[in-house]
Amino acid sequence: MTSPVGLHRVVEPAGVLPQAAWRVDNRPEIGPNEVRIRVERLNLDAASYRQLREKHAGDGDAVRAEVLAIVDERGKMHNPVTGSGGMLIGVVEAVGPRSPLGLTPGDRVATLVSLTLTPLRITDGLKSWDGGGEQVPAEGHAILFARSIVAKLPDDLPAELALAVLDVCGAPALTRRVVQAGDTVAVLGGAGKSGSLALAAARRAGARRTVGIVPTEAEATRLRDAGIADAVEIADARDPVRLAEAVTRALGKPADVTVVCVDVPGCEHGAILATDDGGTVIFFSMATSFAAAALGAEGLAADVTMLVGNGYVPGHAEFALELLRSEPAVRHLFEQRVRAD
Known part of the structure; x- marks a missing residue:
């Protein structure tokens, strides 16, 4: 059977x-x-x-x-x-x-x-x-x-480009679901594939201000040129204090919603510390230790909701492809990534 x-x-x-x-x-x-x-x-x-x-x-x-x-x-x-x-x-x-x-x-x-x-x-x-x-x-x-x-x-996109988008299509869909009008949003790894889509989705959802966190000046330049984040900050997402300082500097306060889109371990505590009381952290990285996230939030006495991005939200593929088609800056970032790959 x-x-x-x-x-x-x-x-x-x-x-x-x-x-x-x-x-x-x-x-x-x-x-x-x-x-x-x-x-x-x-x-x-x-x-x-x-x-x-x-x-x-x-x-x-x-x-x-x-x-x-x-x-x-x-x-x-x-x-x-x-x-x-x-x-x-x-x-x-x-x-x-x-x-x-x-x-x-x-x-x-x-x-x-x-x-x-x-x-x-x-x-x-x-x-x-x-x-x-x-x-x-x-x-x-x-x-x-x-x-x-x-x-x-889709017939209107190169297969390699469609593959790159569909690989991370759960991130923008869940970001759109979580972000409320007037929220401040921090995206760790904002110049990457899932990060750039999450930033675009947060703006679509009515975020008041967004910041993309990146590890290098080259990534910062790429994200600033794209114009899909209200602010761009360079910080190591594995350094909790400096990450939280960078987010607060850009947003004027800790983020209402923090989206983790980096592919390295050790970013859990920084994401929690960068998020305001009553806020939400979305972990969209397979490098995440969920034990570290849970115990870290407890140890920081952080009143935050933590969500696991499971990669599926109804309509996620269609929404991600629509963002790519309608946001030239996002498409340009993806095309750069595909060419580099």
């Missing part, structure tokens, strides 16, 4: 969902409610790619070899250090007769569920990838379940 959430694909340990499994079954044969995708490109999530790049000191061949080893061992791209994966684009090859996803063979799609739960097999040895960026040209197949989320790729 094929489970709608993929339980039948779990190899070990028994009794867990595919995301929590150490290994899943990545065979190409599909059940009646499954879909098989011919893979064209993976997008490794930022935290996972950074960890692999730093582990191997920028050696692209070593990064490529480890990605292949992870997928071969686990049947999915699930980084055992960061616990994260990414997503992919490809073409629908086969659709089970009871699949509820509304797909037909030939559709070009982006998976909006994590690679950490997506059965995946790579068949080309990643020969077209030099290990030097998050986007990974690849050949192989992936399997979607009945409860998977998928989006058809």
Whole structure:
């Protein structure tokens, strides 16, 4: 029997969902409610790619070899250090007769569920990838379940650009939901993909003032030139005191809403300290330690609500793509990122 959430694909340990499994079954044969995708490109999530790049000191061949080893061992791209994966684009090859996803063979799609739960097999040895960026040209197949989320790729955007946007589309949607008219908003990692979309979404939601926090002058220049934040500050998000000072300097007070979009660990306490009493912190980084966040808030006697950005909000893909189309500065930032990748 094929489970709608993929339980039948779990190899070990028994009794867990595919995301929590150490290994899943990545065979190409599909059940009646499954879909098989011919893979064209993976997008490794930022935290996972950074960890692999730093582990191997920028050696692209070593990064490529480890990605292949992870997928071969686990049947999915699930980084055992960061616990994260990414997503992919490809073409629908086969659709089970009871699949509820509304797909037909030939559709070009982006998976909006994590690679950490997506059965995946790579068949080309990643020969077209030099290990030097998050986007990974690849050949192989992936399997979607009945409860998977998928989006058809838009015709008006290059596939690489659409992939970059859809990879982080949960961030702007949840930011729009949380931010209220008149709020002050700080976005850590404001010049990045999820950060720039979160800044644009906060403005759309009626934020009174926004600040983008970035780690370098080059990032600050890029964000200032884009004009999507009311203020830009340079601060190390891992330095709680200096981060809080930078946010307060820019906003005149701690932020009502702080959105964490950085791909390095150790930013939890700074985000909490930079947020006003009664405010909200949204963690949109897979590098986040949720134990550190919870215990840090307790230790600071911080009356803040902390939300985990789970990557899914109804309508998130459509909203992110609309922001890209309607905000030229955001699109320019994304195009720069894709070219650099």
